[in-house]
Amino acid sequence: MTPAIIYALTGLGLFVLGLYALIMRAHLLRKILGFNVMGSGVFLVLAGLGQRTPMGGPDPVPQAMVITGIVVAVAATALALSLMLRVVAATGRARLPDPHHD
Amino acid sequence: MEPSALVRELFAWAHADAAGLMASVLALPVLVPLLGALFAFVMRRWAAAIGLVTLLALLATVLLLIPWLLGAGAQGLAVGGWGAPLGVDLYADGLSLAMLLMTAVVGLGISLYAHSYFRADPIREQAFWPLWLLLLTALNALFLSRDLFNLYVTLEILGLSAVALTALAGGAKALVGAMRYLLVSLLGSLAYLLGIALLYHAYATVDLALLAARIDAAPATWAALALMSAGLILKTALFPLHFWLPPAHASAAAPVSAALSALVIKGSYYLLVRIWLELVQVQSDGVATFLGLLGAGAVLWGSIQALVQTRLKLLIAYSTVAQIGYLFLAFPLAAGTGGLAWSGALYLALSHALAKAAMFLAAGNLLRFGGHDRIADLDRVVQRLPLSMAAFALAGVSIIGLPPSGGFIGKWLLLEAALSTGRWGWGIVIMLGGVLAATYVFKVVGFAFTQAEHPHQAQRVPATMEWVAFALAVAAVLLGFLVAQPLMLLEIGDPFAAHVGGMGP
Numbered sequence: 001m002t003p004a005i006i007y008a009l010t011g012l013g014l015f016v017l018g019l020y021a022l023i024m025r026a027h028l029l030r031k032i033l034g035f036n037v038m039g040s041g042v043f044l045v046l047a048g049l050g051q052r053t054p055m056g057g058p059d060p061v062p063q064a065m066v067i068t069g070i071v072v073a074v075a076a077t078a079l080a081l082s083l084m085l086r087v088v089a090a091t092g093r094a095r096l097p098d099p100h101h102d
Numbered sequence: 103m104e105p106s107a108l109v110r111e112l113f114a115w116a117h118a119d120a121a122g123l124m125a126s127v128l129a130l131p132v133l134v135p136l137l138g139a140l141f142a143f144v145m146r147r148w149a150a151a152i153g154l155v156t157l158l159a160l161l162a163t164v165l166l167l168i169p170w171l172l173g174a175g176a177q178g179l180a181v182g183g184w185g186a187p188l189g190v191d192l193y194a195d196g197l198s199l200a201m202l203l204m205t206a207v208v209g210l211g212i213s214l215y216a217h218s219y220f221r222a223d224p225i226r227e228q229a230f231w232p233l234w235l236l237l238l239t240a241l242n243a244l245f246l247s248r249d250l251f252n253l254y255v256t257l258e259i260l261g262l263s264a265v266a267l268t269a270l271a272g273g274a275k276a277l278v279g280a281m282r283y284l285l286v287s288l289l290g291s292l293a294y295l296l297g298i299a300l301l302y303h304a305y306a307t308v309d310l311a312l313l314a315a316r317i318d319a320a321p322a323t324w325a326a327l328a329l330m331s332a333g334l335i336l337k338t339a340l341f342p343l344h345f346w347l348p349p350a351h352a353s354a355a356a357p358v359s360a361a362l363s364a365l366v367i368k369g370s371y372y373l374l375v376r377i378w379l380e381l382v383q384v385q386s387d388g389v390a391t392f393l394g395l396l397g398a399g400a401v402l403w404g405s406i407q408a409l410v411q412t413r414l415k416l417l418i419a420y421s422t423v424a425q426i427g428y429l430f431l432a433f434p435l436a437a438g439t440g441g442l443a444w445s446g447a448l449y450l451a452l453s454h455a456l457a458k459a460a461m462f463l464a465a466g467n468l469l470r471f472g473g474h475d476r477i478a479d480l481d482r483v484v485q486r487l488p489l490s491m492a493a494f495a496l497a498g499v500s501i502i503g504l505p506p507s508g509g510f511i512g513k514w515l516l517l518e519a520a521l522s523t524g525r526w527g528w529g530i531v532i533m534l535g536g537v538l539a540a541t542y543v544f545k546v547v548g549f550a551f552t553q554a555e556h557p558h559q560a561q562r563v564p565a566t567m568e569w570v571a572f573a574l575a576v577a578a579v580l581l582g583f584l585v586a587q588p589l590m591l592l593e594i595g596d597p598f599a600a601h602v603g604g605m606g607p
Binding site: 015019022028031035038039041042045046049050059061062065068069072075076079080083084086087090091096097 | 188251255258262265266269273274277278280281282284285288289291292295296298299300302303306
């Protein structure tokens with residue numbers, strides 16, 4: 001097993017773990033954390049599977065993608081957290097009500 | 103560098119620039135709303151004026167692109183002069199151009215409406231304009247990009263600004279709707295990004311054109327495409343992944359509802375079509391049939407749900423779920439009919455944008471007028487708010503697909519694609535969806551004529567808000583008269599042609 005494969009499998013594992021939390025956990029903070037774990041998984045796959053250039057150096061393109069992805073994830077997390085606080089203020093609960101129940 | 107060498111450099115640069123100047127126009131549909139968003143954010147008191155000027159400039163830019171592309175064919179621009187593998191290329195063909203035009207026209211209508219809608223509420227107004235202009239930036243960048251990772255970034259900007267706009271309405275319903283929308287949107291983006299990671303690993307590029315040349319039917323490719331498609335389908339709210347759409351679209355402020363239903367979902371749909379056309383193509387019958395079946399499910403389930411709603415805005419939102427279904431019928435129907443089914447679906451997307459924006463804006467007027475959107479309590483609005491009701495009915499004509507309207511042409515093309523190849527099943531779904539749509543539109547119109555049991559205090563609705571809704575509805579109907587021009591526009595660069603390469607059987 002090459003290191004690249006280990007990184008990729010770990011990344012996929014994180015993705016699935018985060019996905020589970022995002023869908024199954026009721027608390028919004030856990031959902032948001034789940035999203036972040038998923039994101040880390042994707043970044044690990046991107047960086048881990050990044051090929052070497054013919055010269056032997058690391059390929060910079062996936063690194064650039066990961067940096068951009070982290071920026072996007074930070075912005076999304078900030079929006080999600082502030083939205084969560086507003087939801088708590090408006091409904092008194094940090095979880096989403098059943099959509100068929102209102 | 104020697105001074106003379108520097109001058110020579112500059113001359114060479116200026117000379118090359120003159121040739122590339124026209125191509126740079128391609129960047130304007132992204133640049134204009136982005137600058138507008140920044141200015142509207144910094145100069146808050148002038149936000150509305152900046153927004154309206156930006157939309158006019160955007161429409162002018164897109165109109166400028168039309169004759170150029172009609173004459174010169176599809177155009178590309180290597181931004182910053184880097185070129186495909188490393189840089190980000192912009193590319194516009196008929197499909198991109200039609201979407202840009204749709205965004206500019208509907209966007210201008212929504213902006214005029216929002217200008218009146220938010221007038222009494224400066225705090226919301228100042229938050230609305232930068233977000234709305236950013237949303238337009240993201241959409242236009244999405245329609246012009248050819249690089250899958252750049253498309254991911256545009257998808258995220260689109261999703262985040264759409265969520266923030268949804269939350270703008272305030273109140274528990276809108277906030278909860280926005281929160282669910284955000285989580286769904288992020289999940290969709292991450293699935294898409296994981297797909298990109300796998301594709302990059304396999305082919306060392308994320309440029310659509312380069313990928314199309316290199317791609318083959320390896321298992322990793324299928325996994326990547328499945329992840330990306332699943333993410334995009336979730337974002338487009340295709341049945342049965344539509345659960346998040348009605349609460350978000352129905353609880354937002356009227357201009358935001360219109361933008362979400364008319365434009366935002368078209369972004370991820372467009373991307374799905376692009377990926378399909380460039381990378382997958384018609385060979386994979388099973389997948390196409392599967393997408394078509396989901397579409398058929400959406401048409402039937404969305405229409406029935408619309409029919410049982412008691413709130414007007416929820417009814418319109420479920421109607422969007424149904425109309426999204428039609429767009430996916432093109433995937434199976436494209437096999438054997440080529441451009442016909444795609445033209446039909448895209449025609450339907452364009453007319454749905456106009457008609458659904460008109461419907462949500464008209465519903466916003468009724469809501470402002472009566473203070474509620476309970477369908478059964480619409481109190482003789484036909485006499486009291488005739489223009490808005492006419493807008494709703496005319497938009498309904500296009501949603502149902504009655505001639506003459508854009509919706510009719512779109513459905514007709516889809517129907518022709520189904521019947522000319524003897525696939526009656528799809529044809530029946532198309533017809534049945536129309537009948538169901540007629541039922542829910544007439545349900546609303548019927549209640550508009552009757553007197554309500556509990557008459558309510560009426561509020562004045564600004565004339566602009568009524569006329570904008572009406573104009574958009576008329577435009578949706580007019581699309582039924584001008585068929586040749588939009589179809590000619592779609593044909594630029596032959597976006598629906600079967601590409602050489604791609605994943606064969």
